[in-house]
Amino acid sequence: MRRYAYAIPYWLWIGLFVVAPIILIIYYSFFDIEGHFSLVNYQTFFTPVYLRMTVNSFWYAFLITACSLLIAYPTAYLLTKTKHKQLWLLLIILPTWVNLLLKAYAFLGLFGTYGAVNALFETIGIGTKQLLFTDFSFVFVSVYIFIPFMILPIFNALEKLNPSLIDASRDLGASEWTTFRRVIFPLTLDGVKAGCQAVFIPSLSLFMLTRLIAGNRVITLGTAVEQHFLVTQNWGMGATIAVFLMIAMAGIMALTGNRKWGVRQ
Amino acid sequence: MDDRVIIRFDHVTKQYDDDLPVLDDVSFEMERGKFYTLLGPSGCGKTTILRLIAGFIEPTKGDIYFHGKRMNNVPANKRQVNTVFQDYALFPHLNVFENVAFGLRIKKVPKVDIERKVKEALRFVNLEGYEQRAIHEMSGGQRQRVAIARAIVNEPDVLLLDEPLSALDLKLRTEMQYELRELQRRLGITFIFVTHDQEEALAMSDEIFVLNKGKIEQRGTPKDIYDEPVNRFVADFIGESNIITGTMIDDFVVEFANQRFTCIDRGFAKNEQVDIVIRPEDLELTTVERGKLRVRVDSVLFRGVHYELCCYDAYGNEWLVHSTKKAEIGEEIGLHFEPEAIHVMKRNGGE
Numbered sequence: 001m002r003r004y005a006y007a008i009p010y011w012l013w014i015g016l017f018v019v020a021p022i023i024l025i026i027y028y029s030f031f032d033i034e035g036h037f038s039l040v041n042y043q044t045f046f047t048p049v050y051l052r053m054t055v056n057s058f059w060y061a062f063l064i065t066a067c068s069l070l071i072a073y074p075t076a077y078l079l080t081k082t083k084h085k086q087l088w089l090l091l092i093i094l095p096t097w098v099n100l101l102l103k104a105y106a107f108l109g110l111f112g113t114y115g116a117v118n119a120l121f122e123t124i125g126i127g128t129k130q131l132l133f134t135d136f137s138f139v140f141v142s143v144y145i146f147i148p149f150m151i152l153p154i155f156n157a158l159e160k161l162n163p164s165l166i167d168a169s170r171d172l173g174a175s176e177w178t179t180f181r182r183v184i185f186p187l188t189l190d191g192v193k194a195g196c197q198a199v200f201i202p203s204l205s206l207f208m209l210t211r212l213i214a215g216n217r218v219i220t221l222g223t224a225v226e227q228h229f230l231v232t233q234n235w236g237m238g239a240t241i242a243v244f245l246m247i248a249m250a251g252i253m254a255l256t257g258n259r260k261w262g263v264r265q
Numbered sequence: 266m267d268d269r270v271i272i273r274f275d276h277v278t279k280q281y282d283d284d285l286p287v288l289d290d291v292s293f294e295m296e297r298g299k300f301y302t303l304l305g306p307s308g309c310g311k312t313t314i315l316r317l318i319a320g321f322i323e324p325t326k327g328d329i330y331f332h333g334k335r336m337n338n339v340p341a342n343k344r345q346v347n348t349v350f351q352d353y354a355l356f357p358h359l360n361v362f363e364n365v366a367f368g369l370r371i372k373k374v375p376k377v378d379i380e381r382k383v384k385e386a387l388r389f390v391n392l393e394g395y396e397q398r399a400i401h402e403m404s405g406g407q408r409q410r411v412a413i414a415r416a417i418v419n420e421p422d423v424l425l426l427d428e429p430l431s432a433l434d435l436k437l438r439t440e441m442q443y444e445l446r447e448l449q450r451r452l453g454i455t456f457i458f459v460t461h462d463q464e465e466a467l468a469m470s471d472e473i474f475v476l477n478k479g480k481i482e483q484r485g486t487p488k489d490i491y492d493e494p495v496n497r498f499v500a501d502f503i504g505e506s507n508i509i510t511g512t513m514i515d516d517f518v519v520e521f522a523n524q525r526f527t528c529i530d531r532g533f534a535k536n537e538q539v540d541i542v543i544r545p546e547d548l549e550l551t552t553v554e555r556g557k558l559r560v561r562v563d564s565v566l567f568r569g570v571h572y573e574l575c576c577y578d579a580y581g582n583e584w585l586v587h588s589t590k591k592a593e594i595g596e597e598i599g600l601h602f603e604p605e606a607i608h609v610m611k612r613n614g615g616e
Binding site: 162170171 | 319320321340341342343346347348350351352354355356357358367368371372415416419
């Protein structure tokens with residue numbers, strides 16, 4: 001049974017780094033702050049404070065995903081039309097190699113009261129604005145960080161699209177817009193879904209940006225998990241929130257990725 | 266102007282950047298209800314003509330007229346022309362019915378009419394009952410038919426076919442040749458068929474345009490083109506043939522292989538250098554004494570319908586012979602042919 005022997009590293013990896021942590025999180029979620037076994041954390045989660053936080057998280061994740069999609073789709077589309085598309089694509093991917101924290105700090109400098117953006121506003125006569133610690137800057141920076149993950153799958157889907165399908169649609173009388181609506185978009189939907197997954201799921205549990213860019217004005221489930229583990233030391237509650245986050249993610253995966261588990265083509 | 270003319274190209278040139286033109290100052294007219302074939306090797310510009318007619322590209326120079334109206338800047342979706350693509354270009358996310366209905370839905374045809382027309386079009390291509398199939402469940406030949414149905418359901422004036430049979434196997438291809446020809450007769454619309462397969466062109470067309478390097482070398486009926494090729498390129502491309510150099514001694518007298526022969530061509534200058542074409546099937550195997558030419562058999566291939574003999578005469582000219590009679594390798598034989606079998610062509614150019 002050598003075939004199974006080759007699979008051992010895989011199963012070890014899955015066991016150690018995927019299954020075990022999940023079991024641990026579920027295990028911790030059943031202990032209150034004093035270390036007694038109880039369901040109190042689950043009760044707490046369904047109080048208005050946490051429910052509002054959940055709604056907040058979903059709302060911001062939705063905003064970030066929607067903005068990314070709106071910018072990423074046209075960008076990816078234009079990218080497929082350019083001459084040196086691989087170069088442009090590389091330039092878009094490049095920022096993902098830079099540490100998230102560094103990028104966040106860069107924006108602190110740019111958006112600060114004496115930052116470059118405000119200096120520009122001053123010169124063109126708009127005047128200094130409070131940019132940091134607003135919902136806007138939070139969504140803006142998040143979109144900036146996540147957008148490559150949205151562009152890439154859409155770009156790939158557009159690249160795979162047979163160009164004669166577009167000719168065929170035009171040939172049959174469809175205008176450019178109709179061609180997009182009835183042929184291009186439906187055929188790149190898988191790329192859009194993959195992109196939405198890659199943006200929505202991580203933005204659901206964003207935490208560092210909420211503090212650095214949004215100045216704790218935006219409190220999401222991710223922030224709550226971080227605070228419970230590092231500040232209040234209430235591991236049980238943090239784990240409980242993590243359990244709900246995982247359930248939400250699984251739900252999204254099932255919703256957007258139905259192709260992978262559905263009927264094979 | 267003759268109102269039978271449906272498409273007119275007036276000195277059309279298509280050039281990309283500073284490359285050599287793909288289509289070089291081409292002018293022609295096409296009539297309503299005929300089956301045209303654009304024939305030529307890859308890169309000769311035949312697909313470019315098709316794409317210009319469809320409206321996917323615009324000419325660099327010159328004008329294109331439909332029904333006498335200039336169409337240069339009219340986009341593809343506003344032209345009364347439909348295309349059957351080489352790779353069929355069927356929409357993979359739609360089933361057979363929706364693929365065929367695509368054009369009608371865009372034109373906002375009432376639902377009842379769509380239902381009726383799509384059914385009719387599918388019956389036309391013998392695909393009744395396949396409405397709900399997904400495209401990936403269809404075979405190559407069936408996809409081909411869906412593509413044809415999708416085009417003809419829009420009742421175009423002109424149907425463009427871009428090498429639609431090249432992806433099919435030989436048997437299916439021959440079958441589809443008959444069907445396409447039959448379909449064209451029944452619909453009565455103009456078909457413009459692009460191919461690099463000369464047999465396909467000869468079998469199906471009312472008229473053939475032979476293209477080479479962005480220019481039309483010759484246009485005419487299949488018989489014209491086959492029997493009276495204007496130059497070496499056409500003669501070579503349209504079928505296997507013996508092309509040798511010769512001299513036109515006088516009207517009706519030509520010299521090649523160091524002998525003089527009577528022929529039926531005239532109008533050349535005295536002692537003009539010419540190319541001579543004799544089709545392999547026009548050469549008849551006979552004894553050395555009775556033959557007009559004396560050759561030695563170099564190789565024999567059995568081709569099913571006939572033997573293909575490759576022979577050489579004393580001057581090193583190669584003679585390809587199609588014969589139902591067999592000859593031995595190394596044997597000296599005679600070749601007989603009629604004066605009509607000799608086709609005389611000007612060197613590098615038209616007749």
